[in-house]
Amino acid sequence: MTDTMLMPVVPTSDRTIARRVLLDSAYAFTAFVLAIPAFVLVVAGVAAGLGTMVVAGLGLAVLLGTAYVARGFAHVERLRLRSMVGVPAPLPSYQRAQPGDSKVRAVLTPLRDAQSWLDILWCLIGFVTGAFAFAVTLAWWATTLGGLSYWFWEQFVPRGPDNRSLADMIGLGESRSADVTLQTAVGLVALVTLPFAVRMAAATHAAVSRVLLCSRVELMDRMVRMEESRDSAHRAEAHSLRRLERDIHDGPQQRLIRLGMDLGRARRQLSDDPELAADTIDAALAQTRETVDELRALSRGIAPPLLVDRGLEVAVREMAAGQAIAVDVAVDVPTLTEPVETAAYFTVAEALTNIAKHSEATRAQVALRAEDGMLVVTVDDDGRGGARVVPGRGLDGLRERLAGVDGDLVVASPDGGPTRLRAEVPLR
Incomplete structure (x- = not known):
């Protein structure tokens, strides 16, 4: 769950800190405002639905309406996560009625959707985390503003003969200056810790919201990407086997x-x-x-022996040295896993093969570097351009191979050149 948790980290820029504090404070304050009607309506709806379940259809109808109400509040919370917290909050694809479903089954589709019940659960748990975020944020802002302005409004506070100030109670003296100094110091401490406090409060509520409202759709998207990667790997393998068979035959x-x-x-x-x-x-x-x-x-x-024996950099440099044109190579990568190395090697090999066959280039540059958790491979040439990813051809097979390791391929090759092939492969 670490990818969904929001750590209380505060940016370093003063303007960014102020903006982040205001957004976190607004998010925490409005969290409780949103949580109150969501909690009341959902609790009432669930209680009424379960209580009237003995009446044919009435209890299910109430639960169905409650599910739609919870869905509405969940949608608002996802908008707040994106706009105020600045984290991705994808909208789930709620289950839909299928063509062969009966009318009753089609109407009750939301109650068969796990995400609907997660929305309802968020309306209940979100009330607790929203109240916590509201209380912490309110307390810190009140302490900060009250302490820093205590010197002004303290003179208007009525005091009786038995009233003792906080400074007097902790032994700093009975004077007004001691009281003002202590309260101002408390306000300064609260001001310094305010960004971290409101970040922690907002992060607590946002983390619960992301887990209940977004984690399932993120998991489903990840599964879809894994299936697509697997299919791409199978297609790339089949394409490679067909090409190998053709090359051996010819x-x-x-x-x-x-x-x-x-x-x-x-x-x-x-x-x-x-x-x-x-x-x-x-x-x-x-x-x-x-x-x-x-x-x-x-x-x-x-399986290039040089790649297996001596690594990616040596294999790429050896490949570049065997080209008919000058190829500059720059490699700055950490230790890579075998699938990543193989994907990068074949990316360079396919690019250089296309340059030799079609580009009429006089020079090329190959660069491999690690960037933001990705292995970035770029191959540039000064040829005539016009390279396209055509189904069934070499670049299409390369794209399928990269998709098999969750990689991506972008080809920029205007007519007249130059051409840049850029591939990105996750390092892990």
């Missing part, structure tokens, strides 16, 4: 067939023309070397 397989034919011809030539047979064997040896080179290239496309 390259090494054809060369091996030709090699077998050459060796058969050389065997027949040995008795009639040994010199011609030697030439045929030499050609077969050349075919063998070319086949081995192609198989090595294909193996690098599956």
Whole structure:
């Protein structure tokens, strides 16, 4: 639950601190104002609904109305979280009636939705946290303003002969100056701690609101993204296997067939023309070397040995050194997991392959860096541009591969160039 909790951290800029204090104070004060009608209406609705459940349909109708009332208050709270606390508060996709549902089942759909009951629960628990936030914020503001202005309004406070000031009770003396000094000091302490106090009060209520009103939709979104990533990984794997099969069929397989034919011809030539047979064997040896080179290239496309043995930076630099154009490489990354390294390597490989085949570029730059929890890979070239992500082509396969590790791909390539390919992959 750490990603939903709001820590009481105060910004450093004076203007930002003042703005944050005012927003947190407004949020805490209005939390109780919103919580009172929400609590009263929901408690009354739930009690009335359960109490009239014995009357056919009436209890369910009251609970249904209560669910819609709670949904309305929850929606207002999500707006307050976004605008006043500054945290994401996504609106959930409430369950809807399905085409095959009966009329009764369709009408009662909100009562079958778990989020509706979480909204109702928030209206109950939010009353407690809202009252807490209101009380803390009110007490701190009252102490701050009262202490700092005590020098002014203290003279208007009627005092009887038995009245003793706080300064007198703690042994600082009976004088007015001692009393004013003590109260002013209390006000200054309250002023210094005010940003932290109101942040803590607002964070307490906001954390409960986010857990009950937003955590479920965030979890569902995360599950959807995981399913999409899994599907993308499967599609990328299938695409890679099809391309590997095609490359093997068009390259090494054809060369091996030709090699077998050459060796058969050389065997027949040995008795009639040994010199011609030697030439045929030499050609077969050349075919063998070319086949081995192609198989090595294909193996690098599956799991580059240099990447596995010596890491991403060495593999990328070696790849760049083998290009027909000059490629500048800048790598500044921490230790990476194998899926992240592999995704980054193939991003650079696909980009450089496209540059060599289509861009007519004379120079390229490759940069890998860690930024805000992401591995950012950028590949720039000075070619003619016009690169597009076309379904079924190389960049589309790369996008699918990146999506399999929750990554993203952006290609900016106007006609005439230059081209920039930018990929982002989560480090964790």
